Amino acid sequence: MSEQAVIEFKDVDFAFGESEVLKNVNFSVYRNDFVSVVGPNGGGKTTLLKLMIGLLKPKSGEIRVFGQVPELSRRRIGYMPQDTSLDPKFPVSVLDVVLMGCLGNGMDFGFVGKAKRVAAERALDEVGLLEMKKRPISALSGGQRRRLLIARSIACDPEILLLDEPTANLDLLVEREFHQILKDLNERLTIVMVSHDLAFVSKSVERAICVNRSVAVHRTAEMDGQLFSQMFGREVKMVVHDRHLRKDE
Amino acid sequence: MQNALLVGLLASVACGVVGSYVVARRITYIAGGISHSVLGGIGLAHYLIVVHGWQFLHPLHGAVVSAVISASIIGWVTLRAREREDTVIGAIWAVGMAVGILFIAKTPGYNQDLMSYLFGNILMVTSTDVQLVGLLDIAVVVVGLVFYRHFQAVCFDEEFARVRGVNVEFYYLLLLWMTALTVVVLVSVVGIVMVIALITLPVAIAGNFTKSLWQSMILSTVISMLLVIAGLAMSFGPDLPAGATIIMLAGGAYLLVTLASGLRRRGTA
Numbered sequence: 001m002s003e004q005a006v007i008e009f010k011d012v013d014f015a016f017g018e019s020e021v022l023k024n025v026n027f028s029v030y031r032n033d034f035v036s037v038v039g040p041n042g043g044g045k046t047t048l049l050k051l052m053i054g055l056l057k058p059k060s061g062e063i064r065v066f067g068q069v070p071e072l073s074r075r076r077i078g079y080m081p082q083d084t085s086l087d088p089k090f091p092v093s094v095l096d097v098v099l100m101g102c103l104g105n106g107m108d109f110g111f112v113g114k115a116k117r118v119a120a121e122r123a124l125d126e127v128g129l130l131e132m133k134k135r136p137i138s139a140l141s142g143g144q145r146r147r148l149l150i151a152r153s154i155a156c157d158p159e160i161l162l163l164d165e166p167t168a169n170l171d172l173l174v175e176r177e178f179h180q181i182l183k184d185l186n187e188r189l190t191i192v193m194v195s196h197d198l199a200f201v202s203k204s205v206e207r208a209i210c211v212n213r214s215v216a217v218h219r220t221a222e223m224d225g226q227l228f229s230q231m232f233g234r235e236v237k238m239v240v241h242d243r244h245l246r247k248d249e
Numbered sequence: 250m251q252n253a254l255l256v257g258l259l260a261s262v263a264c265g266v267v268g269s270y271v272v273a274r275r276i277t278y279i280a281g282g283i284s285h286s287v288l289g290g291i292g293l294a295h296y297l298i299v300v301h302g303w304q305f306l307h308p309l310h311g312a313v314v315s316a317v318i319s320a321s322i323i324g325w326v327t328l329r330a331r332e333r334e335d336t337v338i339g340a341i342w343a344v345g346m347a348v349g350i351l352f353i354a355k356t357p358g359y360n361q362d363l364m365s366y367l368f369g370n371i372l373m374v375t376s377t378d379v380q381l382v383g384l385l386d387i388a389v390v391v392v393g394l395v396f397y398r399h400f401q402a403v404c405f406d407e408e409f410a411r412v413r414g415v416n417v418e419f420y421y422l423l424l425l426w427m428t429a430l431t432v433v434v435l436v437s438v439v440g441i442v443m444v445i446a447l448i449t450l451p452v453a454i455a456g457n458f459t460k461s462l463w464q465s466m467i468l469s470t471v472i473s474m475l476l477v478i479a480g481l482a483m484s485f486g487p488d489l490p491a492g493a494t495i496i497m498l499a500g501g502a503y504l505l506v507t508l509a510s511g512l513r514r515r516g517t518a
Contacts, residue, residue, distance in 0.1 A: 074414060
């Protein structure tokens with residue numbers, strides 16, 4: 001196994017029961033990479049992330065994160081799941097959600113220590129939500145909730161950040177803010193992001209892991225309409241925009 | 250009356266702590282299944298005491314055993330085969346009641362106890378009951394507070410808690426066992442049939458005013474205590490069942506608060 005790769009998949013197969021999801025997956029992610037995972041719905045993108053973090057185990061093959069099985073490296077990984085399963089009315093404050101990201105580091109019983117509070121507030125500051133730390137999560141907008149989940153995933157000071165569709169259903173301006181946050185985080189973290197936003201992928205990400213049961217890794221500069229057609233199994237027309245919105249538009 | 254008030258106030262603490270987790274985790278139906286299965290343990294203990302002379306036993310001991318067994322079975326099924334959860338809860342609910350009724354039917358002597366366990370008779374509690382409830386309360390409160398962060402994480406986002414190394418299965422079962430103990434505590438206050446109302450209604454009322462689980466625990470405990478005191482006071486004169494009076498007050502308070510919240514939201518919209 002390469003010493004420089006932080007995530008390595010070798011001949012990995014995965015199935016839910018009899019239903020095969022991933023077949024013969026081979027790829028590596030290197031330190032400080034910003035990699036996107038793209039593909040059609042049901043192609044195995046979320047499954048790939050969950051295999052990386054050890055929530056799922058492969059049927060065969062080998063997965064290494066920092067040279068170890070994923071379960072042993074979990075404390076070095078930040079994870080942001082899809083937003084859809086969380087209850088926005090749950091009685092919990094913004095700060096308390098971020099503090100969940102510090103669970104497992106030291107004592108977790110009874111009151112929270114000062115070091116964890118400081119780490120949680122630093123994470124909130126990084127995503128621009130520090131002033132909302134005492135508000136309940138029901139007071140947050142959709143975009144703010146996504147930023148909160150990023151703060152939770154970086155509170156433990158990880159080295160890899162795994163994000164599952166972080167910008168789904170966000171408007172253009174909020175999405176742009178989000179992408180800037182991720183670019184800033186990429187200066188110190190390796191990022192693997194599942195995304196349907198092919199425009200962002202093609203402009204801002206160096207490499208894309210294309211998943212549709214099998215996996216192929218491409219440099220985004222090489223990706224064209226034919227490649228997307230093969231990946232999605234249908235004709236895809238690619239239109240290149242090279243225009244930026246002015247502030248007054 | 251002094252014992253009745255003490256049991257009611259002690260039970261309110263368990264209600265507030267565990268009820269907040271039950272409502273947050275949305276396991277009210279599970280709590281209902283556990284509460285009805287308790288009759289099986291009570292019936293068996295009663296039968297063993299009267300027929301076999303096991304005087305060291307108390308019906309609440311049987312209640313604790315059956316509640317914990319029911320919680321364990323339901324928890325195991327939920328963790329292994331969630332699609333069967335509803336069926337198993339329904340089965341435990343009904344079979345538990347049936348076992349209790351059968352044992353009580355085979356126990357010679359006057360069976361007014363059956364009615365008091367089903368509908369509560371807080372005025373009949375003894376100092377032994379107060380001590381038992383006190384011990385159960387201490388267990389529930391200590392566990393609920395020491396493991397607060399873990400329970401909060403498991404209730405809010407189970408998958409993320411697992412990623413952070415929290416043993417989700419263990420804390421889920423622990424929560425069900427705490428629910429089981431709380432149900433036993435409440436049986437003597439409002440009875441098996443109405444336990445669910447006292448676990449959930451004070452928390453539902455508090456939810457209109459609180460923003461966190463710990464705030465919900467404190468406020469719902471206070472609300473539950475007020476309901477118990479008011480229920481005992483209002484039922485004493487006209488000789489009404491105290492448990493049912495407490496639940497009627499809880500239901501009325503919940504309705505008023507919900508209507509007021511709705512009107513306030515319309516007013517600010």
